[in-house]
Structure formats: C-alpha cells, structure tokens
Amino acid sequence: MTQPPATPKPDRRQIGLTALILFQCACVLFFVADVIEDVRIAGWDTLHDGHILPEIGATLGIILGIAFEIRYLMRLLRKQAHLERQMSVAAGALNEVMEGYFREWKLTPSEQDIAAFTIKGYAIAEIAVFRGSAEATVKTHLNAIYRKAGVSGRGQLVSLLIEDLLRAPLMGEKPPIPAPAREPTAEAG
DSSP states (O other): OOOOOOOOOOOHHHHHHHHHHHHHHHHHHHHHHHHHHHHHHHGGGGGGTSSHHHHHHHHHHHHHHHHHHHHHHHHHHHHHHHHHHHHHHHHHHHHHHHHHHHHHHTOOHHHHHHHHHHHTTOOHHHHHHHHTOOHHHHHHHHHHHHHHHTOSSHHHHHHHHHHHHHHSOOTTOOOOOOOOOOOOOOOOO
C-alpha cells in the first residue's frame, strides 16, 4: 500500500532535558576550573577562605542534578521504546485485520490503498493527492469499498475493524495457566 510522507516529531521533553543536562555540564566545568584555579593560585588555604566551599557545594549539587536528570532521561527513553513496541504490535494487528477484510471483500489494489487511507482518517482530498488521482475517482472507489464491505460510510468501516480488534486476543497475552490436576489420594477407612 502507498504510504503518505512521514514527518517524525521530535520529543520536546527529551530535547529540553538533554539541553539542560548539557548546560549543567558546562556549568560544572566552569565551577571545577574556577575551584582548581583558586586552589592553584592561593593553595589549599583557600578552603578556609569561605567562598570556595559554597562553590564546591554548588558543583557537587549540579553533578547530583545531572546524574538524576540522566537517570530520568534514560527512563523516558525506555518508556518511549516500550510504547513504540506496543504501537507496532497494535498496528500489525490492525494491518492483519484490514488485509483479511480486504481479501474477503475482494478489493482491488487501488481500493485497498484508498480503504487503508480512509481507515487511517485521511480526507478524500488528501487521498487524491497521495494517489495522484482526482477526488471523484477516490469517491467512486470509496462507494465500491462501502458496497463490498456492506457498510454505509467511513464510521461503520472503521467500527467493523475496531470491533474485530477488540475481540481478538492481544499478541503479548499469555493464555491462563490451568491449575495442576490433583492426584487421587487413598483414604484409610
């Protein structure tokens, strides 16, 4: 089936968190360089000076913050990967259901393309652009699809597929484990 152009969206939370981590790393480098320079110029006596201890404390605080943010970012990335896998499974299941119906309804390749775009929610004008055809042609194909599917419109077509998906077991589900059979015990009478 023809696919419309994909436009991936960057996750703003991840970009923002990464930028914050990089900025804080630059701050840490500045503070560490400043502390090293102060100690190099004045020696270890600077520790009694009063301004170096807050700098060291601030530097350690920023380092702890960076560690926390990196951990949080990694958790976000793992969660995103998990959600993408789940979406992939769901998309695969929907695709299987769609292809099964398309075969059952004996849709032509053009009708399959248009039906898939319709199910995905694209407007007739958008489908016509994707396929390089006239809107009237898309409408003609849609009428044939609805007739072959025995539905009156897009809503019923989508509903038919969703109902099948909801009845089907999820791919990741395991069947329930039956309780172990008990062996008969001989009771003394």
